[in-house]
Amino acid sequence: MxxxxxxxxxxxxxxxxxxxxxxxxxxxxxxxxxxxxxxxxxxxxxxxxxxxxxxxxxxxxxxxxxxxxxxxxxxxxxxxxxxxxxxxxxxxxxxxxxxxxxxGDLAPAVGAALTKLSETRNALAESVARETTRLAGEKARLETLLSDVPAGVLLCSAGHQLVFYNGLAQDLLGGATGAPGLDRSLFDYLRDGPVRHAYDRLRDTGDAEAASDLLCATTGPMPRLLAARMRLLHSPEQMAPGYVITLRDVTADLAAHAKREALLAEVFDRVRRPAANLQTVMGVLAEDSGADPGGRLDRAMRAEVAQLTRAITELGARYDEGRSDWALLSMTRASDLLDSLRARLEGAGLSVIGQAAELLLRCNGFEMVVLVAELARRVAAHAGTTTLRLDIAEDGPGALILLGWDGPALPVGTLDQWLEGPLEPGLADLSGRAVLQTHATECWPEGTTGQPRLCLPIRQARRAGRRPAPVARAVVYDFDLLSRERSAPVADMPLEQLTYVVFDTETTGLLPQQGDEIVQIAAVRLVNGRRLEGEVFDTLVNPGRPIPAGSTDVHGITDAMVASADGVTEVLPRFHRFAAGSVLVAHNAPFDMTFLRRRETELGLRFDNPILDTVLLSAVIWGQSEVHSLDALTHRLGITIPEEARHTAIGDTMATAEAFLRLLPMLQARGLTTYGAVLAEVRRHGRLLKDANLTG
Known part of the structure; x- marks a missing residue:
């Protein structure tokens, strides 16, 4: 007692x-x-x-x-x-x-013990530093390798919770449901039927090497069709195995295939009937070549031939246009293409002048360099010159490569002969004509003697703007989630096995009952005792009312900054999805929860997550007589909050998350190892704050 x-x-x-x-x-x-x-x-x-x-x-x-x-x-x-x-x-x-x-001597004795403990820790850290460095290097190489795998890779537990995903999987699964997150259900992003059926099929086979191909779709209003392959991960310590699933987007492939099939069907339909009619007319002419009063059969034959010619010409153009849609063409910068051509031709003793527009060309850069360089060498020999002009200019939706020289014009027949031959000695099948067909384009000479040139259009190009920020391709994983059991209620779950979302809000004021609203909300996720760098929620919110100057002085957010931001009715559902299935952590949580819960009825949401408050956790460790502000707590724990980040939602969130991670082992050392034990202990400090877990 x-x-x-x-x-x-x-x-x-x-x-x-x-x-x-x-x-x-x-x-x-x-x-x-x-x-x-x-x-x-x-x-x-x-x-x-x-x-x-x-x-x-x-x-x-x-x-x-x-x-x-x-x-x-x-x-x-x-x-x-x-x-x-x-x-x-x-x-x-x-x-x-x-x-x-x-x-008495207690404080010096404790200080000496802690100093010895610190020295022991340092010695232990030094003893494993070399091994840690080696493993870290291997881990980094593995992450780099997996991040560039040309397929989306997911690793899931037996409960279909995400344990690992790479950058391409993030691109494939991200959409209306938001980017994927560790320890979240795979079925938040993929329809569950095909995945469950494939998982059950593989478990029933009893073959550890078996794999199952499946076709699945993403969730949300605009689903993407994905081809997938699943393989189970059997482990002796696990009753139910996890699995790895690879994803490939086939929506674009199917669209291109359907487009080709429809075009071919139309070709057959539109060519078949004129050809049949033409055959009938020619049969009649063969039977009675002299009986054609008024030349009606001759006119009919000419009309059918003209219709057939027009159909073939139009369909051929559409076919050429469609080829570039499914050809393996990437975006190549025009300046890079020109520089490669200049280097290749200067190596052959030719001088190249010209310039390239700021364009990105959709082409096979290697094939285009080989083709233009070969044409340039032949032109130089034909004209007896060593100086060529080479320009890449914008031409409507595409671009135009212009190769000019001083000297005689180039006959079309000569150019056709050049295009039929191989471009490289070791590439007999790569002719100029094949390159042009791959790019659904053509090449022709124009101009007269004096300033002739060759014209080679590129069908698709776009202006090269400012380089966008690189897309994060980090591999995100936590393999310990594979063996986590989820049958226990939250109150009985060990603290280290819970998933936490640490969050903070900035508001127009301190009185939500009088109309104050959120102007910024930020959150980070903690899984297995670490903060996930890539899983951050941070957004400004339009409060629908002016922000008082006194509030702006605190958090620095002005009316102009939130003018184009989403309102609270759009932001809170996104935050609700981000925090789903986790324990919410905040400093002075009742204040922040009041702003969330006052909108529950309007939005049809329930913020019924379990809650922990770092104010009360600090009181458990240091007693109620101490100061428990965020500044005081971080000072006691040796955490530095940059001045520019203080009183910003994301800055305070990061500080609270770091403080919470350092408080966890201190709570466990006092025997508070489960969420229920911690909750019972903090309720003894109820005079500091009301219990945010009570929604009434």
């Missing part, structure tokens, strides 16, 4: 019992003396003496208790908190020995 009480309360009870016992002993002694004296006239004197002595005794006890509480009990609490922060979180400042000066 007593071990559940705080140290200060137990000391107070000790002195209270001491004062009560002293007063009781004084009263008993005076009563015994009065009875032995046997004189009724002395009763008043005994009573007055007893009252004065009792007050003096109680006063002395209270005075000693106050000194003891101030210099011993509080000092012990502070010393214990410092010891835990140094030993379990490896943080905190040096021990305040002035505070513990009345505890």
């Amino acid at each position: 007593l071990d559940r009480l705080s140290l200060r309360l137990r000391i107070f009870l000790f002195f209270a019992v001491l004062a009560f016992g002293g007063v009781a002993a004084l009263v008993a002694g005076l009563w015994l003396g009065y009875r032995r004296l046997g004189s009724p006239d002395t009763l008043d004197a005994f009573v007055q003496g007893g009252v004065v002595a009792g007050f003096v005794l109680v006063g002395i006890v209270v005075w000693v208790w106050l000194l003891f509480d101030l210099h011993v009990a509080r000092a012990i609490e502070r010393l214990a908190g410092s010891i835990r922060s140094r030993s379990h979180a490896d943080a905190g400042s040096d021990l305040d020995r002035q505070t513990a000066r009345y505890l």
